[in-house]
Amino acid sequence: MGHFAPQLQPTWESITLARFLRQLPPAIELVHDAGDRPVRWVEPSDMDDPTDYLMADELILTSGFPFLEHVEDQEWIDRFIAKLVQAQASALGFGLEPYFASIPETVRVACQRHGLSLLQIPTSVPFAAIGIAFAKLMEADGAAQLRSNAEANRALMRCISQPDPEQQLVATLSQRLKGSVRLTDASGQTRFSTTIASIAALDTAAEAQLVREAFQTTGPQPFALHHHDAQVHLAFPIRAAFSPSGQSPLLGALCVGFSRTPSAFDHHLITTALGLLEVLVRERVASSATSSQLATSLLFHSHTALDSLTLNHLTESIGSNTNQAVRVIVISPLSAAHATETNFHLAHVHALFDTRLAMRRDDHFIALTRTEPTPDSFERLKANGYLAAFSTPAQLESQLGEKLGELLAQASGLLPQMLEKQQCLDAASIPRTFTSLLPTQAGKQLAEEELAQILELPKARRDLYLEVLHGWLDANGSWDQASKNINLHRNSVRRHIATIAEILGKDLNQAQVRHDLYLALKFLTVS
Incomplete structure (x- = not known):
């Protein structure tokens, strides 16, 4: 029975009692219709109580043997049928001969009373034939599912060649899953999303908590799960390639909402999308470590006003929110174990601060970002193994090129104090005195x-x-x-x-x- 049946697969989810009956010989009669239900397995049983061995949505076939001594005992038969209903059996198939020429009235009454569909199976239809019919239906569904999987994977792969591949992936995944999909950055802020009207969005606090839990998960297939009424919300972390130390920088999260229990097919499709997103996000945040550092170094050493073309390139390099001011930050890893892993840290800095303009200097890193220095961002940075000192904000305009040296001096001046206190600092909240710049x-x-x-x-x-x-x-x-x-x-x-x-x-x-x-x-x- 359930103990010997294969684990649930998506190919079975479309097999219902009504559909299965259409595949069976017409001699099989639906004596009582208690409504259509999924059928996930067909199992013969002549046990007095098979419920300990059942899994949900099994079609139980019986020769009638358990009822021989109790055929007139309505109370006993009611208990038997009630247990099948409690075990979530899909239906009861009652075979005629050798014990009964027709279904006993007590069995018919009990099925009607407890809401269990009842089938009458003539001697011309062996139980084995019913099992074979179910296996063929599963095989046909499996082939159809494989074709559907292949087409869905091709649809996701085609997104890679689009001008906006991440946005296309989110939209295509939502369409294929019939679910809401949201892609966030490493701070949990939404980059792209597609919603489904029938799926209620989580409130802001619950959504943020789900992403935080996803960021904290570990293992080969980590994810965070949240049930909301009849809906299921999942969040999967997107990480960079593993470093030699075994840690992996967070690049963002993929959040998916369903109005049903996700299937194995859904999981397969999400896994494919995650693999593609990891490649895309790594390219976006990491780009070329060498060219990124070169561009950042030239920018900080120019000390001249920025022309319109340079300003446009700069705007595209430091995040999508064009309304926020920019800051220079100095970042220091909390652990000395990864001090030599420049590419590892640069990938993490690019993701955490949504910027491509970052470079290594001595034992710390410098970056230009729109990230605001808030308690939440400080907590997130420390949780990811970093401390950062932020300069005062500046508008993204041509004169920014002349101010970068001053902003860098502000952030660098806080470095000794930041390391001593082991906490992130914001120059805008610290009095500008010589005393304030010296470590205590x-x-x-x-x-x-x-x-x-x-x-x-x-x-x-x-x-x-x-x-x-x-x-x-x-x-x-x-x-x-x-x-x-x-x-x-x-x-x-x-x-x-x-x-x-x-x-x-x-x-x-x-x-x-x-x-x-x-x-x-x-x-x-x-x-």
Whole structure:
């Protein structure tokens, strides 16, 4: 029975009881029609209770033997038929002879009462003939399915030669699956989509969660699944080629929605589309690593206004959203294990930031992008193994070429602080001061070296000298103002400042010395 039947295949899904009856000899009579149902297997059984061995949608054939001792026991027969219905049997085929000349009335009543289709099979039709008819129907459907698969695959392959292959693939896949299809980038933003009116779209939060789950899946055929009412939504990650380290950069996701349970044919078609999309997306985001780096390097070193042709090429190279400003970013891998895998990182940077303009510099990467520095994008970058420092935004116009050096300096200036804090940074949200550009730990270490002789003094004297020095520098060297700042007589301030200068061995009359000490005190107070 179900334990010995082949696993469900798409070739069987179109075989229903009504269709199967049309293939059988007309001598077989439909005694009770409880509605058309799928038939996935035909199984003879004369067991008193075969339900433990049934799978859904089986046509059960019986010689009537189980009913011999219970033919007048309506309650027993009702229980027998009810169990078949509970096991989701498609129908019961009752064979005449050698036990019964006609179907017992108790069996007919039970099938009507519980909604199970009942067939009367004459002695002229062996059970084996019914099984053979079912096998032939499966074989015919299998051949038709293979032809359909081949045509569907050819339709998908033809999309590759179109001017907009990804968009054509999405549209063709949707048509063949009769489902909604959406292609996203590595940030989960929709690139192309085709919807079906009968399939309700997921709300924004559920859709984003489905894509995040797909990005986190692993294995040879990973996907995320979401059931919504009677609908099924799937999301498949699209990845670049595996790197020597075994990790694979995310390039996007393919999301498919059905108003039914997807079949094996659907899965086969999605797998084909995923393979084609991976090739297309890799070409789009990776292009040539060498030419990409060369173009990026020339752009950052030009320092001149961009002509209209260059501006158009630049626009096409940094994403599809033309309404967003552009930023220069500096990207650092979190793991040193892949530091030498330039092509691996460039493919990932291209995908994560939807840009073709990226290059390697020392142990980090530089790129031009429209990606906005948000908490979500920071979280996504870190989840993918990267930290990034963003410059302030700039409009995509001819003068951008003259500003790129300044934007790069902004982002590069945040690199030490980003690495120290191990978090992504946005120049627009950080005050533009020299202090803000220095990494905290390095600045504090330098401050301790600068003020070492003071810090080595006993606590009471150390704290007094630090307070006096800070108050005097904060007052820009004014004795009266410093006296007010720290509530100490001006003569005492003078005397302490002279002592501090002697201890430090520095000339406090020099502006550079005072500036260095002021910065040192600032970092010394940072926890």
